[in-house]
Amino acid sequence: MQTRDDGQLRVLYVGADRDGVRSAATGIERSGTRLSIVTASSRDAGLETLDEREIACVVCESRVACEGGVDACLDPDVDLDLDLELEFVDAVRQREPHVPLVLFARNAGSEALAVEAFRRGVTDYVQVGGGDESPWSTLVDRIDTAVAQARVDRHRRRSAALLDHRSELVCTVDEGGVFTFVSPAVEDFLEYAPADLLGERGFEFVHPNDRATVRETVGKLLDNPKWEPTVEFRAKCADGRWTLIEATCHNVLDDPTIDGIAVVAREGTDEVENQCQLRALHETTRQLMKARTHQEIADITTEAARNVLRLSVNGVYFHDEASDRLVPVAITRRGEDLFDEIPTFERGEGIVWTVFRTGQAQIYDDVTTDPEAYNPDTPIRSELVFPLGDHGVFIAGSTDTADFEDRTVSLANVLAANIERALDRASRQDELKARERTLAAQNERLERFSSIVAHDLQGPLTVAAGNLDLARTESDDVDRYLAEAATALERMQRIIDDLLWLAREGREIGSVTTVDLDRVTRFAWGHVDTEGATLEDARIPDVRFQADEDRVVQLFENLFRNSVEHSSTNPRSQAHEDSVEHSSTNPRSQAHEDSVEHSSTNPQSQTPEDSVEHGSSGVLVRVDAGDDWLAVEDTGPGVPESKRDEIFDTGYSTSADGTGYGLSIVETIVTAHGWEIRVTDGPDGGARFEITGIDSLEWGGECETENESESESERRTESERTRERKHKRDTGTADPDE
Structure with missing residues (x-):
């Protein structure tokens, strides 16, 4: 059954002469806008057209008018051409068993002929008399009815043919792979209702890794209609599972009862499923x-x-x-x-x-x-x-x-x-990538340290060399020149110590223990040259937390030193705005601005000028804590807001004596513990360094340590003793035996 691209049904009208079929075609097309008429003026021409073209309905014009029945019509004395009727009917049915065939009698017709024609497979017999004012409208209505009934019959035949395989999943797809029929067995196989699949593309239900095989099979099947391949693939179930299907495919595009590719599927055999x-x-x-x-x-x-x-x-x-x-x-x-x-x-x-x-x-x-x-x-x-x-x-x-x-x-x-x-x-x-990242970080640190050594050590080295030259050439103030040179060398030693720590320790932390804030605070304060500064030790919060205690002591030492030195007096640290250089070619006057680390290890050389610039030596330092944070704040001049993003950079300092690594070390320790640090204004206008993200911080109670019952000297860790020995060595108070 064929519909043209423009939606019209193609109808073959077979008559006895050209003028008659032309007149009929005009009348039918005027009465039925959905019909496109193909004409044939002889029986042979009609059959040839039927062989060459797909026809939705055949109309054969009948001129038999015999009241004596079929036997009378077959009487040799009766001059009738029966080929236009019965023989033509037989020939059409041999070619197209299911195409609607209508006999159209334009005269009185023959009831006996109609009976025989129906017996041989005619779909309808339309008889109009000479007084019918609209014979073509009547014919068009009967053609439409015949075509509609043929569609119903075709669907029934296709369903019956396919449902012969009731124990198997049967479906048909058109040449584009769209489902046109799905048997009820799909509910047992894939848990879909048949209506769920109709109109859907079949390939969408084939596992992506199996689609190439299925497409190749279908392509070969279209080229070779007689081939009946069996293909195994995974089909998608309604719940998202994939189940193995073994399907046999048949090319039945030329069969009007199927008009597609028929697929008969069954569950895969054990051998196929295993493979x-x-x-x-x-x-x-x-x-x-x-x-x-x-x-x-x-x-x-x-x-x-x-x-x-x-x-x-x-x-x-x-x-x-x-x-x-x-x-x-x-x-x-x-x-x-x-x-x-x-x-x-x-x-x-x-x-x-x-x-x-x-x-x-x-x-x-x-x-x-x-x-x-x-x-x-x-x-x-x-x-x-x-x-x-x-x-x-x-x-x-x-x-x-x-x-x-x-x-x-x-x-x-x-x-x-x-x-x-x-x-x-x-x-x-992951390990390889981690090693690569570690190596890259090490190389970066080496490059940075090389640059720092070349740049930062040059300043104090120039100061020391310049003062030694002055001591050799000038007889006055030799002691002062030598003291200046010694101070520069001390600063070089501090830079080297800090560089070695950054190079060796990096961002790793050691064993994590319970840290008592009061104890580590007092210990760290005792190892900083406070220069007249005061720690509000009575206000240290009673808290403890989990951390690497040695690193925490080092963290507080650097924060305390920063607070003290930032507010201390120093004749060699005159501030100048917007300068971040660490060195000066003048051995007695290095220019710096907005110092964070105005470090001075020479308390004998404080002047009133520096007291005005940097504040008095009586700076007050306090330690505070909250739910998940610790803070160190002072009453010094504070940190300008414009410099707060830079002060943690390695080597950043605005002091002639500052190494530029104290706050970088602080940030390294904080980051290693998974915490964060920021600098803000303190309540008294000084600097406030706030460390946040300390989830393990606990308030109140005694800090439980493994050596809680021991004396203070016995309770100190080995790292504390090491720090004390180092402090004494740096200040020249160490016992020679140590």
């Missing part, structure tokens, strides 16, 4: 090895276990070293639906932890019978637990007992082994 699963696992392995992150590997795992092994409840747990727990990182939707909350396994809890610890897989027909089961009330009965080395475990479960076949267990074991290899590979890549 398909192995092929799919091989594809999964390639994906796992290409994955860049552990999370990506976990996601690929759960999807493959669900789609390939049909383990709808499965998940991946990774071992979190920080908390020493097994935590879920990827769970199927079905698994999430079964539990109100996905459990996290603490050390030693349940079968899962046993598998992780021993490295031995466990298979259970009913997990609730095991005394080590984490949750005896779990909805899971059958369970598979596979170790993933040091990374964690892979778990699969079912709500039915003894639900896992031996082959499924074997394939799951293969998958788990591939997961572990992929995780090992990802870990090696």
Whole structure:
């Protein structure tokens, strides 16, 4: 049954002469705008047209008018041309058994002929008398009726033909791959209703990795209609699963009862399914090895276990070293639906932890019978637990007992082994990237230190050399020149010490213990040259927190030194605006501005001029704390807002004596602990350094230490003794035996 591109139905009108068929075509087309008339003025011409073109309906003009019935019409004495009627009917039906065929009698007609014509397959017999004012309208109506009925009959025949395969999934698609028919068996196979698929593209329901094979098969089938290939592929179920299908395809585009590609599908055989699963696992392995992150590997795992092994409840747990727990990182939707909350396994809890610890897989027909089961009330009965080395475990479960076949267990074991290899590979890549980042950071530090050594040491070296030259050439003030040179050398030593610390320690922290704020504050203050400054020790908050105690002491030492030196007097530190240079070619007057570290280790050389510039030596320093923060603030001149983004830069200083590393060390220690630091104005106008993000900070109570009952001297850590020895050595008060 054929419709033209413009929507009109193509009708073949067969008559006895040209003038008659032309008149009929004009009358029909005027009465039926949906009909396009193809004419033939003889029986042979009509049959040729039917062979060459697709016709929606055939109208044969009948001129028989015999009241004696068919026998009378066949009487040799009766001069009638029966080919236009009965023989033509037989010829049409041999070619097109289901195309509507209408006999049209323009005269009185013959009732007997009509009976015989219906017996031979005529769809309708239209008889109009000479007095009919609109014979063409009547004919058009009957043609429309015949075409509509033929469509219904065609659909019924196609459905009946296809439903002969009731135990199999049967469907048809057109040349574009769109479903035109789907049998009810699809509900058993893929859990769709037939109406869900009609009008959809069939390729969308084929697994992406199988589409190329299916497309190639269909292409060959279109070129070779007699070929009946069988193809295996994974089809998408309504719940998102993939199931194996074995389908035989038939090219029946030339069959009007089908008019498409018929697909008869059945569940794959065990052999075919095994091959398909192995092929799919091989594809999964390639994906796992290409994955860049552990999370990506976990996601690929759960999807493959669900789609390939049909383990709808499965998940991946990774071992979190920080908390020493097994935590879920990827769970199927079905698994999430079964539990109100996905459990996290603490050390030693349940079968899962046993598998992780021993490295031995466990298979259970009913997990609730095991005394080590984490949750005896779990909805899971059958369970598979596979170790993933040091990374964690892979778990699969079912709500039915003894639900896992031996082959499924074997394939799951293969998958788990591939997961572990992929995780090992990802870990090696992470380690390699970490080493590359460390090496890059080391190279960057080396380059920075080289630049700093060349630049920052040049200043005090020039000062020392210049003063030594003056001491040699001038007889006056030799002691002053030598003192200036010694001070410059001391500053060089401080720069070297700070550089070595940054180079050796970097951003690593040592062992984390409970730190008492009061104790480390007092200890740090005792190792800073306070130059008349005062610590409000009575107001130190009673708090403790988790940190590397040696680093915290170093942090407070540098913050205290910054507060003291920023407000101290120093004849060699005259400030000038907008200058960040560290060195000067004048050995007695290095220019700097807005100093953060106005360091001075020479208390004998303080002048009133510097007291005016930098504030008195009686600066007040206090330590404060809050819910998750610590702060050091002073009553000095503060830090200009325009300089607050620069003061933590390595080597930044505006003081002739400052090394420029004190606050850089502070930031390094803060960052190593995962905290943050910022500088603001203090309540009295000075500087306030606030450290935030200290989650472990606790208020009140005694600070519990391992040596709490020991005396003060016994309680000090080895690092404290080391710091004391270093301080005495730096100040020249060390015992020679030390």
